[in-house]
Amino acid sequence: MAPSDPVIILGAGVTALTLAHQLLFPPSAPPNTTQTHHRPILILASTIPTSPHSTIPPSYASLWAGAHYRPIPASTPQLAFERELALRTHASMLQLASTYPETVSGIARIPAEEYLETDPDAATLALRTGDVYAGPGDDFHVLTADDLATLNAASSPRAEPVRWGCTYNTYCVNPALYLPFLIQRIQARGARIVQAHVDSFAHAVELARGLGFLPSHPGEGREAAAAAAGGGAPTIVDATGTGLLPDPVCRVIRGQTVLVKQQFPKTVTRQCRDGSWSFLIPRPGGGGTIVGGTKEIGDHEALPRRKTREGLLGRARAWFLGEFVGRDGELDVVGDIVGFRPWREGGVRLEAELTEVVMVKDVSSSSSSSDSSQKGQGVADTETVRVVYGYGLGGRGYELSWGVAERLVELVDGRASGGQEYKRAIKARL
Numbered sequence: 001m002a003p004s005d006p007v008i009i010l011g012a013g014v015t016a017l018t019l020a021h022q023l024l025f026p027p028s029a030p031p032n033t034t035q036t037h038h039r040p041i042l043i044l045a046s047t048i049p050t051s052p053h054s055t056i057p058p059s060y061a062s063l064w065a066g067a068h069y070r071p072i073p074a075s076t077p078q079l080a081f082e083r084e085l086a087l088r089t090h091a092s093m094l095q096l097a098s099t100y101p102e103t104v105s106g107i108a109r110i111p112a113e114e115y116l117e118t119d120p121d122a123a124t125l126a127l128r129t130g131d132v133y134a135g136p137g138d139d140f141h142v143l144t145a146d147d148l149a150t151l152n153a154a155s156s157p158r159a160e161p162v163r164w165g166c167t168y169n170t171y172c173v174n175p176a177l178y179l180p181f182l183i184q185r186i187q188a189r190g191a192r193i194v195q196a197h198v199d200s201f202a203h204a205v206e207l208a209r210g211l212g213f214l215p216s217h218p219g220e221g222r223e224a225a226a227a228a229a230g231g232g233a234p235t236i237v238d239a240t241g242t243g244l245l246p247d248p249v250c251r252v253i254r255g256q257t258v259l260v261k262q263q264f265p266k267t268v269t270r271q272c273r274d275g276s277w278s279f280l281i282p283r284p285g286g287g288g289t290i291v292g293g294t295k296e297i298g299d300h301e302a303l304p305r306r307k308t309r310e311g312l313l314g315r316a317r318a319w320f321l322g323e324f325v326g327r328d329g330e331l332d333v334v335g336d337i338v339g340f341r342p343w344r345e346g347g348v349r350l351e352a353e354l355t356e357v358v359m360v361k362d363v364s365s366s367s368s369s370s371d372s373s374q375k376g377q378g379v380a381d382t383e384t385v386r387v388v389y390g391y392g393l394g395g396r397g398y399e400l401s402w403g404v405a406e407r408l409v410e411l412v413d414g415r416a417s418g419g420q421e422y423k424r425a426i427k428a429r430l
């Protein structure tokens with residue numbers, strides 16, 4: 001595909017917007033380039049983050065994320081692949097954070113702490129102070145036995161002891177600032193964003209034609225033959241979270257959190273003995289702190305559960321009392337959050353294919369049609385489109401976003417075909 005060919009992106013979550021940014025600000029372009037012609041990009045999405053937040057459903061995961069970066073050691077080939085994506089993303093996020101104030105980009109470099117009440121796995125146990133954990137220069141420290149003893153002695157006697165812990169530097173993202181920041185940048189380079197629910201890839205092509213983004217008639221003769229062979233066929237990227245077409249291995253993982261006004265200076269994660277998680281994720285730019293959170297597979301409850309909220313706040317009080325909530329235990333609650341992580345069991349889908357779509361043409365106004373029985377009816381015609389899939393990021397959509405966008409650009413440009421090598425499971429993560 002030529003770098004100037006148009007691309008239709010379905011979805012306006014972090015995956016879609018990062019891809020659009022990567023296409024419009026190619027890293028190979030010299031800095032301060034004066035290029036005025038950019039690749040035409042049309043984004044079609046049912047939900048866009050610049051709508052009033054009260055109208056944005058839990059299925060638009062990107063607005064409801066924490067969002068912090070908590071690394072996972074590369075203990076399997078799949079996790080090694082994710083680590084590559086995470087390290088690429090770490091570099092891009094830090095680059096943005098050093099270029100723009102956090103009140104603009106919504107990104108900030110922030111200290112992190114992790115605590116495990118469970119026994120660490122072998123890969124975690126193998127980590128040593130000075131290792132690269134989140135990325136180069138992260139000042140990674142494993143807590144010593146003395147550190148753990150001091151920590152546990154200071155906790156409530158009823159609390160489960162912490163068995164392993166670490167500190168390092170990471171970044172946090174405030175989606176309410178970051179998503180509009182990406183939108184503003186891609187729109188400045190000509191990306192069009194249209195709010196529309198899309199039913200099928202044929203529908204996407206139809207909408208793009210109606211908007212004048214694609215020519216109203218597909219090419220004929222040699223052009224049509226080339227399109228059928230994949231050259232010149234419209235490219236559609238499916239970044240709809242769980243996939244446009246039914247995907248039997250996609251499910252949502254419900255996450256409920258609470259946004260509080262207090263601005264915590266670091267992100268803390270505690271993996272509890274009973275399998276639950278407790279965490280604080282500050283939202284840069286004065287956005288308060290997320291107190292979380294749940295991971296409920298296949299749970300589509302859109303409303304917050306009061307009992308869950310009380311549990312989350314209760315644990316934050318128990319573990320972070322004094323340091324965060326103040327001696328009086330007061331938390332200034334802004335509101336409950338419910339989001340559905342778009343999870344694809346067995347792997348994020350990163351691949352490309354040519355597919356035939358059925359377009360229905362209205363022939364009622366066609367002067368070339370001599371068959372009066374067709375007047376006012378539609379006739380079916382097939383067309384070839386290139387579909388690039390980029391969905392199923394589960395709980396890691398932010399921390400893998402720039403790495404994923406790089407892979408998607410390769411697929412869009414036809415520099416990679418995707419397939420098995422990119423099909424990796426992205427675990428449910430907060």
Ligand SMILES: Cc1cc2nc3c(=O)[nH]c(=O)nc-3n(C[C@H](O)[C@H](O)[C@H](O)COP(=O)(O)OP(=O)(O)OC[C@H]3O[C@@H](n4cnc5c(N)ncnc54)[C@H](O)[C@@H]3O)c2cc1C
Pocket residue numbers: 010011012013014015016044045046047048059060061062063064065066067068069196197198199239240241242244254255256257293338339340341342390391392393394395396397398399400429430
């Ligand atoms: C509580 C919670 C905490 C999280 N914390 C973190 C974290 O700390 N770090 C991290 O990295 N990740 C975190 N995540 C995960 C992260 O939010 C997701 O992985 C990420 O947002 C997925 O982005 P996406 O763009 O792929 O999908 P989405 O954000 O879900 O966007 C999908 C887009 O597709 C559109 N769409 C869907 N169907 C159609 C259709 N038929 N027609 C047109 N448009 C359509 C939607 O309207 C939307 O614009 C968290 C998620 C939750 C819920």
